[in-house]
Amino acid sequence: MILPSIQDPRDVRALDFEQLAELSAEIRQCIIDTVTTTGGHLGSNLGVVELTLALHRVFESPRDVLLWDTGHQTYVHKILTGRREQFSQLRKRGGLSGYPSRDESEHDWIESSHASTALSYAHGLSVALTLRKELVGAGGTRRVVAVVGDGSLTGGMAYEALNNLGHANQRVVIVLNDNGRSYAPTISKLSESLTQLRLNQTYVSTRESLRESLRKIPGIGRLAYLGVHGFTSVVREMVTPHTFFENLGIRYVGPIDGHDIAALEVALVNAANWNGPILVHVLTEKGKGYAPAVGDSLKLHDYKLPAHNEDDKPLPSSYTETFSRALLELAEKDSRIVALTAAMAGPTGLLRFEQRFPDRFFDVGIAEQHEMTAAAGMAMGGLKPVLCVYSTFFSRAFDQANLDVGLLNLPVVMVFDRAGITGDDGPSHHGILDMALCLAIPNITIFAPSTAEEIPGMLATALSLSGPSALRFPKTLPVKIDGEIGTGQAARVVQRGDGSCCVLAVGKMTATAYAALSQMGISRDRITLYDVRVLPPDPAMIDDAVRHQRVVTVEDGTRHGGAGAFMVSAVRSRAQELRVTFPTTRILGVPRAYLQHHKADLLLSELGLDADGLAAAFSRALNDEPEFARPLPESPRPHYL
Numbered sequence: 001m002i003l004p005s006i007q008d009p010r011d012v013r014a015l016d017f018e019q020l021a022e023l024s025a026e027i028r029q030c031i032i033d034t035v036t037t038t039g040g041h042l043g044s045n046l047g048v049v050e051l052t053l054a055l056h057r058v059f060e061s062p063r064d065v066l067l068w069d070t071g072h073q074t075y076v077h078k079i080l081t082g083r084r085e086q087f088s089q090l091r092k093r094g095g096l097s098g099y100p101s102r103d104e105s106e107h108d109w110i111e112s113s114h115a116s117t118a119l120s121y122a123h124g125l126s127v128a129l130t131l132r133k134e135l136v137g138a139g140g141t142r143r144v145v146a147v148v149g150d151g152s153l154t155g156g157m158a159y160e161a162l163n164n165l166g167h168a169n170q171r172v173v174i175v176l177n178d179n180g181r182s183y184a185p186t187i188s189k190l191s192e193s194l195t196q197l198r199l200n201q202t203y204v205s206t207r208e209s210l211r212e213s214l215r216k217i218p219g220i221g222r223l224a225y226l227g228v229h230g231f232t233s234v235v236r237e238m239v240t241p242h243t244f245f246e247n248l249g250i251r252y253v254g255p256i257d258g259h260d261i262a263a264l265e266v267a268l269v270n271a272a273n274w275n276g277p278i279l280v281h282v283l284t285e286k287g288k289g290y291a292p293a294v295g296d297s298l299k300l301h302d303y304k305l306p307a308h309n310e311d312d313k314p315l316p317s318s319y320t321e322t323f324s325r326a327l328l329e330l331a332e333k334d335s336r337i338v339a340l341t342a343a344m345a346g347p348t349g350l351l352r353f354e355q356r357f358p359d360r361f362f363d364v365g366i367a368e369q370h371e372m373t374a375a376a377g378m379a380m381g382g383l384k385p386v387l388c389v390y391s392t393f394f395s396r397a398f399d400q401a402n403l404d405v406g407l408l409n410l411p412v413v414m415v416f417d418r419a420g421i422t423g424d425d426g427p428s429h430h431g432i433l434d435m436a437l438c439l440a441i442p443n444i445t446i447f448a449p450s451t452a453e454e455i456p457g458m459l460a461t462a463l464s465l466s467g468p469s470a471l472r473f474p475k476t477l478p479v480k481i482d483g484e485i486g487t488g489q490a491a492r493v494v495q496r497g498d499g500s501c502c503v504l505a506v507g508k509m510t511a512t513a514y515a516a517l518s519q520m521g522i523s524r525d526r527i528t529l530y531d532v533r534v535l536p537p538d539p540a541m542i543d544d545a546v547r548h549q550r551v552v553t554v555e556d557g558t559r560h561g562g563a564g565a566f567m568v569s570a571v572r573s574r575a576q577e578l579r580v581t582f583p584t585t586r587i588l589g590v591p592r593a594y595l596q597h598h599k600a601d602l603l604l605s606e607l608g609l610d611a612d613g614l615a616a617a618f619s620r621a622l623n624d625e626p627e628f629a630r631p632l633p634e635s636p637r638p639h640y641l
């Protein structure tokens with residue numbers, strides 16, 4: 001075994017190619033063993049084993065800055081940078097994050113995990129190192145390297161950065177890790193032409209004959225035989241990707257076999273010496289070495305533990321699945337309904353729609369901003385667009401939702417899956433801002449189903465509106481609550497109390513609040529519980545809340561500027577209008593903090609947002625005891641260059 005001796009990237013520089021092949025196999029096994037028990041990005045990481053080894057052999061991290069776009073493909077990097085022993089604790093509380101983390105290692109620079117940012121960070125860091133006279137060629141010896149997937153290259157930010165890097169001639173090595181896929185095959189013309197290059201028989205045979213002739217030249221040896229310059233100049237004349245990048249001012253090299261460490265090293269060494277931005281196009285196989293991943297196009301990306309929810313095939317009763325079926329049913333009856341996704345058709349429940357209505361389904365690439373404004377255009381043209389996105393990625397498209405959709409009052413239905421605290425993926429993936437962001441859009445109607453059964457009616461109502469709407473639901477499996485399903489935009493009384501306290505619960509927190517009441521003995525009779533269902537809130541509910549002595553709001557999003565704050569403000573305004581005494585108010589929700597990775601249920605319980613926590617909070621409210629402040633999780637971020 002070689003792997004146990006790898007404590008630091010320097011250790012891999014000492015190995016020969018035979019040992020590297022052995023190490024690659026060991027790393028793959030380690031990743032398979034771990035990820036099939038912890039869940040995580042299996043396919044993406046198995047594809048970059050050799051690439052990561054080559055990068056750490058050619059560049060000297062952390063002196064050279066290695067940036068990983070999205071960061072879901074950094075397991076090998078973690079294993080090589082002193083974290084092998086903690087790797088079994090991947091995505092577990094107190095264990096390694098599933099993304100790069102500055103808290104974990106000085107080898108990790110960025111941790112955004114929303115795609116398409118690395119090239120912009122690279123530009124900024126390269127500028128900073130230039131001004132500090134530390135960049136190679138600018139008086140120093142350091143380099144900036146950004147690895148970006150072909151999927152992440154479909155995002156607008158990546159193009160903005162390419163444009164800027166090329167124009168500024170800023171010295172950065174860009175490694176395009178092209179496996180032809182994001183979750184599903186990558187949707188972009190550029191990707192298509194990259195794929196053609198991969199499949200181009202003339203190119204392949206030319207490359208082979210070139211390799212053969214090089215091999216035969218005495219004294220040149222393996223490096224020249226693998227040298228990129230020779231055959232890329234031939235390729236350059238034949239196929240298009242280089243023109244795309246070079247017209248932007250970025251030197252193009254490739255494509256290089258991403259599983260051939262020697263070839264990668266030659267290409268990277270050459271690129272490191274290029275005085276300007278240069279892109280090394282590397283072909284990798286997603287899921288390499290794990291047959292079930294290679295064979296399954298959708299599971300390839302993300303390995304979900306069977307005990308949880310196999311995301312791409314949602315369980316029959318999940319919110320996503322209920323939405324998926326409801327959309328299909330409505331779309332059968334109304335041909336104006338179209339659906340959009342930003343490269344996540346499977347996880348957002350659109351596969352069925354795509355199959356049934358291929359002409360009405362649009363995968364726009366990892367491009368949420370464009371997705372939103374494209375939906376606006378479709379609505380303007382008389383269609384009824386349903387735009388599906390994870391709650392966390394909606395933040396990307398806020399400006400477009402506000403000004404391109406909202407300002408024009410266009411009937412776009414935005415569907416936010418994975419709303420609320422999501423868990424294992426950590427701070428960047430919690431869906432805790434969508435409510436606060438949407439409430440800032442003056443004319444939007446937001447539907448928050450408390451149970452999956454609410455979804456079909458809410459979706460139908462949303463599609464009947466003449467302006468924008470949002471439907472937000474969580475990943476967790478739904479629960480049932482007593483009583484009828486709500487209708488239209490009305491709130492729903494779940495339980496009527498004696499006027500002491502009115503609890504206004506949003507979405508899935510209604511069930512938690514209901515469970516809390518059952519723990520409260522006779523004091524539960526003092527509480528009225530509402531399933532808020534829609535925001536801005538039902539005026540009848542606010543009128544009723546005003547007549548209570550106390551109002552407590554509960555949500556699984558930020559409590560600052562979220563649904564609770566909005567409803568409390570409505571209660572106060574109404575009390576003023578009616579000239580009655582304000583009820584005392586409390587807002588329960590997610591504090592202002594970056595919440596680290598942990599199981600969603602456990603995070604909610606730490607925040608006092610489980611049934612026990614809510615029962616205690618309701619009792620404190622009834623007794624007029626102060627709500628105690630919970631210590632906020634710290635998120636220290638070291639700064640280094």
Ligand SMILES: Cc1ncc(C[n+]2csc(CCOP(=O)(O)OP(=O)(O)O)c2C)c(N)n1
Pocket residue numbers: 044070072073113114115148149150151152153177179181182183186286301342343344366368393396
């Ligand atoms: C803004 C944004 N939207 C969606 C996602 C979800 N997501 C995570 S990885 C991924 C696919 C990335 O594809 P690629 O960059 O080609 O990497 P690969 O996994 O194929 O190596 C997507 C869509 C994200 N991280 N960020």
